């Protein structure tokens with residue numbers, strides 16, 4: 001039998017057929033712009049990409065030693081990372097079903113597992129009064145155990161008889177006993193803790209049974225600590241293991257796309273300043289340094305973030321401007337902390353994965369590659385919204401100090417003493433991006449308007465998809481735009 005009811009969401013062998021040879025100017029060299037150029041190029045179109053930044057990739061940004069970035073506040077950082085150390089400041093993970101994986105395969109970008117969930121990573125909820133972190137495995141054992149105990153008791157006492165048949169009850173109780181590792185009826189279905197909680201010292205040879213963590217805290221204390229707060233993250237269809245990352249940094253994807261497109265077709269440091277639909281062609285003006293230039297093409301694919309495209313003078317109509325301006329934008333930030341030793345592996349036995357906190361740093365990511373290497377890079381914060389803005393308002397030094405002061409609470413002194421260098425990225429303060437991702441108003445006239453070309457101008461970007469904040473969204477939106485452009489050309 002074939003795998004039931006599953007169709008890859010996007011054909012991996014996407015190709016436009018026919019070679020019409022029209023010219024297309026593409027605004028923005030992020031994933032959407034590069035993909036538009038790549039797919040149109042394969043079909044024989046003559047494409048030119050205008051990208052305002054000094055490199056392609058847009059939000060797909062990997063920072064290495066020597067990279068220099070200046071933000072909207074004029075703060076310049078020069079990354080001091082060692083050779084081989086990299087920091088994915090934007091995207092970091094890919095789900096298996098995403099079309100991003102097909103592009104990695106087609107472009108020859110090798111991928112490796114990205115560890116999105118780790119039983120040995122920590123949970124730390126300061127606001128719940130925790131004074132030390134708890135391992136994920138321990139938190140899960142206790143929460144699953146107590147929830148199972150409660151549900152088993154209610155079931156066995158007949159509280160759910162209106163919902164359950166006698167057979168359902170038997171099956172549910174059997175499931176709960178295994179799921180929560182609870183006692184049976186004679187033990188009152190009690191959760192008393194098992195080896196699932198983990199050990200202070202793991203079992204050894206001969207008669208060494210190790211030092212089990214032992215009895216769990218009281219039920220009420222487990223719920224009060226709120227350690228279950230983040231369990232559902234890994235249930236998400238977009239975040240469930242296995243996840244993947246390109247070997248050597250996420251920017252291997254735009255690099256490979258740019259190579260396939262041909263770097264001679266990409267103009268960097270080229271800021272688009274105007275778009276005019278002339279009826280028979282599109283005229284785009286742009287600025288390269290002090291030079292003003294102009295480019296005319298048969299069609300245009302515009303992939304700037306919508307809130308920035310809204311500010312570019314054009315003659316596409318006020319409804320288009322209003323629709324572009326109607327995308328609420330989220331802030332996000334990350335810091336990369338390079339350490340001279342991989343103490344999280346040697347001392348804490350954490351090989352990849354994520355620690356979850358209620359601190360303003362939100363998440364701490366450990367590297368999913370380079371295990372047992374000499375150095376390594378930890379993502380010391382990955383936060384959004386108000387937490388991201390709190391950090392983006394600080395200088396890079398202040399950001400590092402704040403992140404390290406928080407991280408020490410979980411990891412101890414090495415979090416500070418082993419630190420070599422850091423680089424932080426504030427997406428809301430990044431020129432030509434000004435935000436992390438948007439929340440499209442699906443179903444509105446404005447959103448739907450932008451799915452149609454405005455004259456000879458097509459729009460694309462993750463913001464025109466149902467996978468915002470994922471490269472998948474940028475890929476499929478670009479495919480959609482070039483497909484309708486191509487249909488029109490072939491029909492004409």
Ligand SMILES: Cc1cc2nc3c(=O)[nH]c(=O)nc-3n(C[C@H](O)[C@H](O)[C@H](O)COP(=O)(O)OP(=O)(O)OC[C@H]3O[C@@H](n4cnc5c(N)ncnc54)[C@H](O)[C@@H]3O)c2cc1C
Nearest residue numbers: 028030031032052058059091092093272461462469470471
């Ligand atoms: C912190 C963070 C984490 C993320 N995590 C993930 C993840 O784990 N996995 C994943 O798949 N995705 C993730 N994403 C989302 C992913 O980065 C985006 O969905 C994708 O990169 C968007 O591509 P795009 O081409 O639509 O937009 P962009 O990358 O924003 O491209 C737009 C381009 O337009 C350029 N531009 C702007 N103004 C002008 C102008 N006037 N003239 C010329 N060019 C201009 C910009 O410089 C930019 O290059 C994350 C994003 C962020 C910010």
Ligand SMILES: CSCCC(=O)C(=O)O
Nearest residue numbers: 091092093468469470471
């Ligand atoms: C937290 S979901 C939005 C950003 C993203 O795609 C990611 O970090 O996985």
